[in-house]
Every structure is written in C-alpha cells, then in structure tokens.
Amino acid sequence: MSQGAPADGSRTAVPAAAKEQRVTKQRLAVSAVLDELTDFVSTQELHRILQDRGTSVSLATSYRILQSLADEGQVDVLRNADGEAVYRRCAVTGHHHHLLCRSCGKAVEVEAPAVEAWAARTATEHGFTAVEHTVEIFGLCPDCTARNTGR
Amino acid sequence: MSQGAPADGSRTAVPAAAKEQRVTKQRLAVSAVLDELTDFVSTQELHRILQDRGTSVSLATSYRILQSLADEGQVDVLRNADGEAVYRRCAVTGHHHHLLCRSCGKAVEVEAPAVEAWAARTATEHGFTAVEHTVEIFGLCPDCTARNTGR
DNA sequence: ATTCTTGCAAACCCTTTGCAAGCTA
C-alpha cells in the first residue's frame, strides 16, 4: 500500500520533511532524469529511461527513490488515469496545469488564472481552508487525432 | 481511508452512451447499494457490502458492473490516494466537480461552467479533440478546520 | 565499522480475462 504520500498535485501546507537520504549513484541518476524532464513520468517509464541511458537502476530502487523524493517534498506526485503514480520535479514556482494526450502522452503546460481564482473562491464559499486543487485536461493531440479517429 | 487524492475523475463531455445492459439481479443489487451510499466506494468495498448483505455478487462481476455503469455515465469515477477506482452515484445530474475534505472525506459537488468553458477553449486552441477533464479541489472542510487549527 | 541502500525475486493487491454454465430478452 502506498504510504502517506498524499498524491496531490501541489505543495502541501504540511511539509513533513523526511530525513535526508544518502547520496548514491542511483539517487543521483533518478534525480538527473527528473531534472531533464518537464512532464510527469511514471516509475516504470523513468526506469526504462535509465536503462536506455545505461545508468541502470533496479525497478524496486526506482520505486523507493521516487517515493522517498515525494515524501521529502522534492517532487510532485499525481496519478494518471490508470491509477499509476507519476512524478515531476516541482521546482517550478509557477503553478500550472496540463493538457495531456491520451494516446501518445504528449503534455502541454497551460496556465489558468481564471481557474485558480474560481477554485479559491469556491473553496472559500464553502468554508474550506488549506486548499489546493488539481486540474488536468485529457484528449487526443492533433497528430493522434489525425491518425486515430477512434479508441 | 481514501483521503485527499487527486487525479482523474468524472465523465466526459462526450457521452459515449454505451449500449443498454440487461437487467440482472447482480446489476440491480449493485445499483441498489449505490443508491444508498452518499460517499465514494471502491469496487472491493462495494463487493464486501453486498456479501454482508447476503446479496452475493462475484468480485469480477462487481468490477464489470461498476465499469459498465461508469461508461454509461450513471456513476462518477474517481481515484483515491492509493490509485483505486472509487464510484458514486451522483446526486447532481450533469457535469460537475468535487470539493473534497482532505481530513474527513466529505465531498461537496460544485459546478463550474467557467472552468468547463476554459477547458474546452484551451483544448481547442491546441488542436486537441475528444477532450475530457478533471478538476478536484482539496482542502479542510469547516469542521475539520475548526478541530484541526494547530496540528 | 556501522548504518543505510541496492538488487533480486517473491509477495501483494487491485483489476482484467478466458471459458463454461446460467439467465435475459
């Protein structure tokens, strides 16, 4: 079972700052990949990338490191439509959302000030506090739409 | 159990109207339970409820029926923090989103025409088709905010 | 030297699927 790791999209009010982990080549390798990617990746995908890159890290370790990073608040965790956990380095200060292609996985980052405002307003109206939200749009990108008019 | 969990949710702008299913006792049993519940339930939970109730329906069938109902748009689908699919018959008809309490799980249904419009517009601008979106707001409801002012 | 991390493989858990039997339309 997944531990505490509250799979949310943005930074939480409760940091939970876990203890520092040791610096290992595996951890550095995972971190390096995350630095290069701008989109969310599943553990399996990240593991595959590391393999292709020669910097092999076992699947189990990939899972452990990614979870660890998430616990430390160094990465954002989300769950895709299949329920798989996907991670992204959350160094970005600008809050934004994603427009994801359901077929090829392409992701476009979009901003939505209007939505942010709406979310805040709605929450306040209902007396909710410590609010955060997730907004994701799924669809077929232009290319996939062209070559795949079904499915 | 399931708490603040992001990701996915609801149905699409595309009805996808699946074909009508046959009326079986299993389907009726599942439907009956959904009618009585106001919160989201996982397939496993619903299956357990049916068992306790005597109206046994196999796990596999529970999964099939729930998915079927979701395809028909008769229930809302969401994913909890563990990535499990959870369903709930929605009180509100029409497309809407949720304002969820991260602490007690309370859910408030909210509509957001502005967001719908924004999502559609954004997707179109990028040439995406067959679009659907998920919007969930997480926070602490009034009650939990009051009793949890420190932490 | 001690303590933490990694690998590997088995274990888990939710979910899906093949098939034969049962039931609906």
Next chain:
DNA sequence: TAGCTTGCAAAGGGTTTGCAAGAAT
C-alpha cells in the same frame, strides 16, 4: 433459442517487501 452475463480461477500489471550483498558516512 440466441446472445449477453455471471462465476471461478488464473493471469496481468503496478507496487511493495524480505533479505543478503554492497555502498556511504
């Protein structure tokens, strides 16, 4: 009767875990 559904059990796929070997401090 014909065709969809159900059950059961096995198969899948992602994720976790036990344990011994290998690093980091």
